[in-house]
C-alpha cells in the first residue's frame with residue numbers, strides 16, 4: 620500500500636486484529652457488530668474528523684466513540700497492518716507516515732474530499748515510550764506543526780491537540796534527557812499552534828491509564844493539580860469538545876475528577 624492511499628475500508632475484523640489489541644492490553648472487544656452498529660446509526664450533525672496517529676490508544680477510543688454516533692473518522696496511520704483495527708471499529712485508515720509527509724501532500728489529502736469534507740483534525744500522535752529525543756522532535760513537535768500547516772492549507776479550522784501536563788514547567792531534573800526532549804517538543808508544538816489562526820484547543824492530560832472510563836473528569840485552564848486520567852475519559856473529552864466548537868483557543872488541563880464530561884465541556888462553552 621502506498622503512502623497516502625486509502626486502506627481497504629471494507630476489511631472485516633479478524634481474530635488477528637482482536638488478538639493484536641488484546642496483546643496491547645486493550646480490553647475492548649473488536650467485533651464486526653461494532654462496525655455494523657456504527658454504520659447503522661442515524662447521522663445527525665455528522666462530522667468528518669481526521670485523527671493523526673489514528674492507531675494510538677486514545678485515538679482508537681475516540682474513533683470508536685465518534686463512529687458509534689455516525690460521524691466519519693479517518694485515521695492517519697503509518698503501519699498498514701493497523702488498518703484492520705480501525706475498520707473494525709468504524710474508522711477509515713489512510714496510511715501516511717507523519718515523519719515523511721509534507722504539508723502540501725497532507726493538505727491536499729485533507730482538502731481532497733477523501734471521505735467527505737473535513738470538519739476537524741485531532742493530533743493524537745506521539746513518539747511513544749521507547750523512543751529517543753530525536754523522535755520526540757520529529758513526532759511530538761514537527762508532526763503537530765505539519766498537521767496544522769496542512770489544516771491551514773485545506774481550510775480546516777478546528778484543531779484539537781493532545782499535549783501533556785507539565786509542558787509549562789521546567790522538566791523534572793531527576794528524569795533523563797529524553798523526558799526533557801519530550802517536554803520541549805510538546806511545549807514547542809503548543810506554541811506553534813497557539814500562534815495560528817485556527818480554532819484550536821490544547822488538551823493536557825495528566826498520567827494516562829488504561830482503566831475503564833469513569834465518565835467524570837476535572838477539566839480546566841491551568842493550573843490543575845497533576846493526577847491520573849483514563850485514556851477512555853480523554854477520548855470522551857475530545858469527542859465532547861468536537862461537539863462543542865464554541866470552546867476554542869483554550870489550553871485545558873485534564874485529570875480524573877467528579878464532573879461529568881458533558882458538564883465539564885458545557886461549563887467551558889458557557890465561558891467557565
Ligand SMILES: NC(=O)c1ccc[n+]([C@@H]2O[C@H](COP(=O)([O-])OP(=O)(O)OC[C@H]3O[C@@H](n4cnc5c(N)ncnc54)[C@H](OP(=O)(O)O)[C@@H]3O)[C@@H](O)[C@H]2O)c1
Nearest residue numbers: 672674675676677697716717718744745747782783826827
Ligand atoms: N503516557 C502518558 O502518561 C501521557 C500523558 C500525557 C500526554 N500523553 C500524550 O498523549 C498522546 C496520546 O497518547 P496515547 O497513549 O494514545 O499514545 P500512543 O498509544 O503511543 O499512540 C501514539 C500513536 O502515534 C503514532 N505515530 C508515531 N509516529 C508516527 C508517525 N511518524 N506517523 C504516524 N503516526 C505515528 C503511533 O503509531 P505506531 O503505532 O505506528 O507507532 C501511535 O499509534 C501522546 O502524544 C502522548 O505523548 C501521554
